[in-house]
Amino acid sequence: MQVTAVRHADVLVVAVTGRIDYMNAEEFKSALQPHLANCVAGGDKVALDLSRLEYVSSAGLRVLMIVAKDVRARKGTLVAVALQPVVREIFEISRFTLVFNIFDSVQDSLRAISPAAAAASRAG
Amino acid sequence: MRVRFWGTRGSLPVSLTAGDIKSKIVEALLAAAGRNLKTRADVEAFVERDLPFPISHTYGGNSSCVELDIGTEEYVLCDLGTGVRPFGLHVLARKGPHARCTFHVFMSHLHWDHIMGFPLFPHAYLPGNRIVIYGCHDGIEEAFRRQHAAPCFPVDFSRLPAKIEFVKLEPGKRSRHAGLDVTPMLQLHSGDSYGYRFEHGGKVVVYSTDSEHKNEDAASTQEVVRFFRNADLVIFDAMYSLADTVSVKEDWGHSSNVMGVELCQHARAKHLCIYHHEPVYNDAKIASVLKETLRLEEITREGHTLRISSAYDGLEIAV
Numbered sequence: 001m002q003v004t005a006v007r008h009a010d011v012l013v014v015a016v017t018g019r020i021d022y023m024n025a026e027e028f029k030s031a032l033q034p035h036l037a038n039c040v041a042g043g044d045k046v047a048l049d050l051s052r053l054e055y056v057s058s059a060g061l062r063v064l065m066i067v068a069k070d071v072r073a074r075k076g077t078l079v080a081v082a083l084q085p086v087v088r089e090i091f092e093i094s095r096f097t098l099v100f101n102i103f104d105s106v107q108d109s110l111r112a113i114s115p116a117a118a119a120a121s122r123a124g
Numbered sequence: 125m126r127v128r129f130w131g132t133r134g135s136l137p138v139s140l141t142a143g144d145i146k147s148k149i150v151e152a153l154l155a156a157a158g159r160n161l162k163t164r165a166d167v168e169a170f171v172e173r174d175l176p177f178p179i180s181h182t183y184g185g186n187s188s189c190v191e192l193d194i195g196t197e198e199y200v201l202c203d204l205g206t207g208v209r210p211f212g213l214h215v216l217a218r219k220g221p222h223a224r225c226t227f228h229v230f231m232s233h234l235h236w237d238h239i240m241g242f243p244l245f246p247h248a249y250l251p252g253n254r255i256v257i258y259g260c261h262d263g264i265e266e267a268f269r270r271q272h273a274a275p276c277f278p279v280d281f282s283r284l285p286a287k288i289e290f291v292k293l294e295p296g297k298r299s300r301h302a303g304l305d306v307t308p309m310l311q312l313h314s315g316d317s318y319g320y321r322f323e324h325g326g327k328v329v330v331y332s333t334d335s336e337h338k339n340e341d342a343a344s345t346q347e348v349v350r351f352f353r354n355a356d357l358v359i360f361d362a363m364y365s366l367a368d369t370v371s372v373k374e375d376w377g378h379s380s381n382v383m384g385v386e387l388c389q390h391a392r393a394k395h396l397c398i399y400h401h402e403p404v405y406n407d408a409k410i411a412s413v414l415k416e417t418l419r420l421e422e423i424t425r426e427g428h429t430l431r432i433s434s435a436y437d438g439l440e441i442a443v
Binding site for chain 1: 337338339340341342345365366367368370371380381382383386416417419420423424
């Protein structure tokens with residue numbers, strides 16, 4: 001499991017790669033948290049790019065719920081992007097589609113949450 | 125071993141309404157339109173084969189009660205929700221009111237929905253019957269006595285003619301009762317609950333209801349996986365969605381279908397039976413939860429196939 005980030009203006013696109021289960025969920029949480037530190041009202045917006053996430057278990061979803069609740073309390077913006085079909089189904093069955101705004105692609109999410117970031121992404 | 129489900133609903137018994145029945149009949153007649161159903165046998169075959177379960181049947185509404193039948197004369201039950209009443213009536217119909225029966229009952233916990241069937245369990249009122257109630261809680265006898273006391277119920281516990289005994293079990297300690305090897309496990313639930321691992325003749329049935337799995341650390345997950353290890357059947361509280369159990373219903377003491385699939389996959393259990401259905405769910409909703417659970421197992425399967433069922437009042441599973 002890997003977590004990496006790329007900035008486009010005020011948006012951090014945080015890409016998650018690999019599998020998350022109960023054995024590495026805490027590691028995932030620790031890897032994610034620095035990227036969410038400034039995800040507050042007027043601060044960074046975060047798009048979780050899950051296009052390379054192969055599988056997420058309930059333990060990984062629990063981490064996503066914790067960070068989603070935390071960001072919501074700080075009035076920040078956190079969205080999920082480009083879920084693979086299996087992960088999309090896991091989100092649907094576990095009702096996490098009700099927890100996250102989900103976009104089909106990074107560009108779609110940038111257009112929705114930050115036109116400036118969408119423009120920066122296209123430029124560069 | 126045969127496992128019979130007499131009550132499968134969580135928290136509160138429920139019943140179909142007149143509107144629910146009418147809706148099922150309308151759906152069934154619409155499905156039957158244009159078919160050549162001339163005899164009763166034709167109709168019965170159509171109902172069994174061609175109608176979806178939530179139209180032709182119901183998951184039922186009695187609260188928790190499950191029978192383990194190992195082929196002996198004595199009866200073994202888990203919990204005494206309202207399902208124990210139809211169970212008792214069934215035994216009465218088969219054996220008559222003068223038979224002297226012994227019942228062994230393993231209690232997950234003492235919340236109302238798990239004990240509320242006992243005041244109307246017919247065999248408690250028939251002399252010569254013996255009822256042995258096992259559990260790990262302190263005060264288990266007091267909970268039953270309080271339920272019978274005025275003003276809640278007209279017949280005090282002390283006036284019940286059956287011989288009623290209480291046996292305290294220890295979590296994690298395997299012991300032999302009623303022909304079964306029984307191991308209780310402490311579970312996360314308000315006031316504690318206990319799961320049971322029953323072993324008989326090389327077969328394993330796990331009864332794990334009213335248990336929240338918080339997924340906060342790998343060690344606690346592995347402990348549950350060990351308890352479920354290679355079980356032939358796991359009866360599992362899947363009352364809520366996973367999202368609910370980690371948000372609005374966190375600490376309500378229940379689990380999800382997603383958690384059940386994962387734990388059984390890790391434990392390489394053979395059969396998961398989702399149980400303790402949310403009382404606000406109708407038959408169509410419970411059937412859709414089953415369909416999603418089957419799909420989850422399919423897309424997350426890694427070599428080991430897990431059979432999945434949804435419990436209903438009247439279901440019988442051969443183990």
